[in-house]
Amino acid sequence: MAATPMPGNPNFDGNLPPLPPPPGTDMTGICFRDQLWLNTYPLDRNFVFDYFALSPFYDRTCNNEQLRMNSIHPLDISHLSKMTGIEYVLNEVIEPNLFVIRKQKRDSPEKVTPMLTYYVLDGSIYQAPQLCNVFSARIGRALYYISKAFSTAASKLEKIGHDGESDDATDDAVASKETIDIRELKRIDHIINSLQRKLQTAPLPPPFPEGYAPPQPTTEPEQGSETQPGTEQQQLPPVDPIIDQGPAKRMKFD
Known part of the structure; x- marks a missing residue:
């Protein structure tokens, strides 16, 4: 095999330059x-x-x-x-x-x-990203969207319940039907809220291999959340090392 030129030239005294430090464990970006x-x-x-x-x-x-x-x-x-x-x-x-x-x-x-x-x-x-990072990111992302779906459903059911209570009942049959629906909606709302509380804690990711340093979190809260009073800040899903940091989005070194 023909040898390609090796980087690094000897100094004037004939000694080789010092070796660069070893690369980091997480260079997926x-x-x-x-x-x-x-x-x-x-x-x-x-x-x-x-x-x-x-x-x-x-x-x-x-x-x-x-x-x-x-x-x-x-x-x-x-x-x-x-x-x-x-x-x-x-x-x-x-x-x-x-x-x-x-x-x-x-x-x-x-x-x-x-x-x-x-x-x-x-x-x-x-x-290539670590398998534990891929699983952790995708499980966290799935839990984020499930929790967001429950929050949206709970807010809509609560709004429907308030609208039903504020409407004037002109017919006895319609009024009795609305009362039954409101009770049913409140029961479903209670179930959704209990499930949402159970989904707040995400499962722990698998242990990292020996000698591996996990990457530091770089996600920031959504922009504009501070300007909206009364809204709950939701933590963004973790960055997927395959989808969000694919070959097209990584920093290129030439």
């Missing part, structure tokens, strides 16, 4: 793409790791970097299995459009612990 590199080299299973090593997702303290410095293919599993520490492996390949790279910690030739997953989609590199 950004993507990386180097069009100049893509125009120069083919994107296949032999060159994809050299392309991935240019991105901010790459940890230069990994075992693959040591193999690169020794002019060994960085994905050679025969050498990686004899080492311990952080490593990257090519998990799935659909040339030339999709490459899935997994970051894992190797403790022995047989024992590895998956940490993070990255994918190269049509030349752009992304970090």
Whole structure:
């Protein structure tokens, strides 16, 4: 395999510059793409790791970097299995459009612990979101809309009840029917309010994997809620790492 130029030049005294800090655990909000590199080299299973090593997702303290410095293919599993520490492996390949790279910690030739997953989609590199974040965001979003639906239904039923009480009954049959409907509406309103109180506490998300730092919440309350007196502020649903931070909406690093 022809080696691509490695970043970093030695200083005047012959020493290599210090290594950059390791990447963060949550970088799902950004993507990386180097069009100049893509125009120069083919994107296949032999060159994809050299392309991935240019991105901010790459940890230069990994075992693959040591193999690169020794002019060994960085994905050679025969050498990686004899080492311990952080490593990257090519998990799935659909040339030339999709490459899935997994970051894992190797403790022995047989024992590895998956940490993070990255994918190269049509030349752009992304970090795949954690499954616990996806479940937590979608469960929270579903509970938000269910609670909002109950609030809307309760307010409409309460309005109908007040309108029925204020109307003048001109016919005895109509008046008796309205009385029955009002009682039924109040009973349904009581049931909806009790269910709404039960839905206020969302279930806890599954535990995070070892060494993972959960992202900080970035959602803000809806605009205009402070200017509307008498209205209850509802917490916005959590950001879905797949729908709301898809490839088209992530920050691009060239």
